Amino acid sequence: MSDYGIIDNHCHYRRLDGFLDEMLAAAEEAGVEWLCLNGGGERWRQYGNDEVMAAAEAHPDRIIPVAFIHLGEDAAADVRAWHAAGFRALKTQYPVDMYDSEAFFPVYEAAEELRMPILFHTGISARFIPEHDRWNVSSRFMMPLTLDRIARCFPDLTIWGAHLGYPDTWHAAYLMILHPHVYFDICGIPASQRSLQPWGEMLPREEHWGKLVFGTEGGPQGFKPLLTRYRALMDEAGVSAEVQRRVLRDNVAEALGI
Template structure:
């Protein structure tokens, strides 16, 4: 069985962390990137939950802290780094990802060698849409292009292959060697079609990362089985499939 890494999971909705850990053991998932969404459900701050989880299961759980771009002060990045987070999760920015005023955050992330995972593409509706005036357009994959050029050492991961702008994501990846994408989320067919079309747009299988976007452990297995079946049918070699399912991620995580 090849090594599996889930690059995109969330803190379990039912708060049953142990069940998640057991599921990972059973599936051969050796690492998960757990992405905080900040103050979210019932005003619980997921940064605290994810921090506790990564300290309880340091071999399995890689913690990503949430930074609210344009709302949190940039020096919050220093704080998260000192608390042991290895990555930062970004979603719902106050302005488009690539505006100059956010560069202070990215500079710090680059200096600390923090992996930076941007939600890209359409975002699910949520309770904070109105207060934050949330826009999916602020999170289009092309917004990563400028950040990747200005911060060439920053390791950028876009989520969901930018769905529905998957081809745009692929071109951004093609032009920027420091850009990766996870293939997480429920829009598997769109993502699969974009991978199938590579050749036109050169999706690089060495920079694709399996992720489930799971809020509950059962989803991890469902997504894993889908991609195990689909990736070879999309023309990926055995080595490329092993890369997407885990080895590409291990390389990225090993470098931090």
């Protein structure tokens, strides 16, 4: 157990009875103090932004509300409204075009101005429900390299990428090494496929490891195993306790002003 509270920047609010209480209890047992909670709504079998805010208001010392933005449907005005309502960051997945489409630039400009980090799903996205079989979206729109232009055009925007862009992990790793405000989590990457993630080659220096953030997707059974995996990988790479704290807490805390 750490002597500091861990922050999980990537938690989905699933539409299941008792899920919130179970998630909070499992996180506390694992030493995770804060949960950045988002919900994409019924299309994802999740709760939506209103329920996320209600959860944050019910647990102000545990939950940080993150607004789910549907790129191509929601606009910069929505970002400003969410910020005014108390949301601290944004989450997005399945845009109607490439993440770096100029059509989305007003959203990124608003988020940068308001100091709201954006958590982008990156890499291949699974099918979630039968209706997704005829959903006009593409994983190609969410590959890590689409974040490069955003990082260059909006240099003060904090970008959190999910899943280290799996399976495009090399591009994701180099993007976070290159850009000061780009970070990635490693949840969803199969632990058994170490040959696809030669960590010592992708992240050869300690400061490169320091560009990771801790994210789990919020499944109650996932906090302890994923935390163990993060620590094992960092210990194996000789990452100092100070840098491990950046990964598990400080990177997200600084972006959110905690």
